[in-house]
Amino acid sequence: DAEITQSPRHKITETGRQVTLACHQTWNHNNMFWYRQDLGHGLRLIHYSYGVQDTNKGEVSDGYSVSRSNTEDLPLTLESAASSQTSVYFCASRKTRTSGKDGELFFGEGSRLTVL
Amino acid sequence: AQTVTQSQPEMSVQEAETVTLSCTYDTSENNYYLFWYKQPPSRQMILVIRQEAYKQQNATENRFSVNFQKAAKSFSLKISDSQLGDTAMYFCAFSPNTGNQFYFGTGTSLTVIP
Numbered sequence: 001d002a003e004i005t006q007s008p009r010h011k012i013t014e015t016g017r018q019v020t021l022a023c024h025q026t027w028n029h030n031n032m033f034w035y036r037q038d039l040g041h042g043l044r045l046i047h048y049s050y051g052v053q054d055t056n057k058g059e060v061s062d063g064y065s066v067s068r069s070n071t072e073d074l075p076l077t078l079e080s081a082a083s084s085q086t087s088v089y090f091c092a093s094r095k096t097r098t099s100g101k102d103g104e105l106f107f108g109e110g111s112r113l114t115v116l
Numbered sequence: 117a118q119t120v121t122q123s124q125p126e127m128s129v130q131e132a133e134t135v136t137l138s139c140t141y142d143t144s145e146n147n148y149y150l151f152w153y154k155q156p157p158s159r160q161m162i163l164v165i166r167q168e169a170y171k172q173q174n175a176t177e178n179r180f181s182v183n184f185q186k187a188a189k190s191f192s193l194k195i196s197d198s199q200l201g202d203t204a205m206y207f208c209a210f211s212p213n214t215g216n217q218f219y220f221g222t223g224t225s226l227t228v229i230p
Contacts, residue, residue, distance in 0.1 A: 031216060042120075042207060042220040050216065058217075090161065103149060103211065105218060107161035 003027075006091050006108035014116055019078040021111045023091030029106075031094045032074040034058075034066060036087040037110070043090065049074055081115045088112050118143045120210050122221035129198045130229050136183075137193040137224045139208030147213040150184065150191045155223075156204040164206070167191065195226075203228045 004025040013019050025032065030051040035043040045058030047066040055066050063085060065077045078085055091108040119142045129135035141150070152164040167175045167184050174182050179199075183192045195202055208221040 033218075035220075040222055042122075042222040043218075044220075045217060048216065088159065092161075104163050104166070105151075105161075105209075110159040 004091060004093055004106055004108045006089075006111045008111060009109065010112050012114045012116065013081050015081060015083060017081050019081050019113065021076045021078075021089055021091075021113070023074045023076065023108060024072055025091075025093045025106070025108075026072065027093055027095065027106060028071060029093035029095050030071065031096070032068070033092045033094075033105070034064070034074065034076045035090045035092065036060065036085075037090060038087050046076065046089075047074075078113075081113075083115050086113060086115045118145075118210055118212065118219045120208055120219050120221040122206075122208055122224050124224045125222070126225045126227075128227040128229055129195075131198055131200060133198055134194060134196045135198055135226065137195075137206055137208075137226065139191045139193070139221055141189050141191065141208075141210045141219075143189070143210065143212065145212040145214065149211045149213065150182075151209040151211070151218075152180070152182070152191075152193045153207045153209060153220075154202075154204045155207065156201075161207075165193070198228045200228050200230060202226060 007022045033048040034046040044060045049068040089111045092105045096103050121140045148169045150167045154162045154164045165177045179196045181194045205223045207223045210219045
């Protein structure tokens with residue numbers, strides 16, 4: 001079965017360190033997203049990509065970067081981790097660029113990041 | 117700007133009873149889609165139900181149904197015959213047809229009491 005996987009599932013790091021969260025999907029979806037989930041805020045969009053070599057900033061992109069070198073992967077990098085980036089991070093993908101038939105978002109299982 | 121509001125941070129329901137979770141949204145779009153996602157303690161986000169704004173008929177999926185009021189911009193989720201496995205965080209989400217983004221509410225934590 002096709003799926004979307006994230007690694008690591010749990011990570012503890014120190015302020016100032018670079019951290020990369022991996023996201024790999026086997027749906028062959030062009031559209032991929034990174035969200036962060038915080039109490040009282042729901043899910044907020046960090047970055048998204050419509051396809052290889054395409055990346056776009058979301059609502060809360062400061063301090064984060066992504067790259068898309070192939071269809072399957074969209075790694076999220078925190079260049080210099082800050083305590084405010086302690087959160088649960090979700091990767092998601094969808095088949096279509098817009099909502100509609102086949103417009104469902106498929107989520108990974110989340111990565112809990114703690115920055116000390 | 118698109119916003120999604122869930123005004124009930126926490127709710128509880130007795131097993132086998134019915135519960136309704138509220139969601140309102142604000143948009144100037146005419147064509148859009150609405151979703152309810154469930155997040156159990158495992159953290160996995162699972163699609164529960166979706167509604168196309170151009171359809172007047174309310175969507176249903178087994179024990180889950182919605183009450184979609186387009187003029188009022190309201191999209192509530194009704195869970196019938198609640199089961200222990202329904203205990204989860206529920207997120208309402210909005211996605212305009214013209215864009216690629218989803219906008220999520222802050223979630224409602226539902227506890228089903230045995």
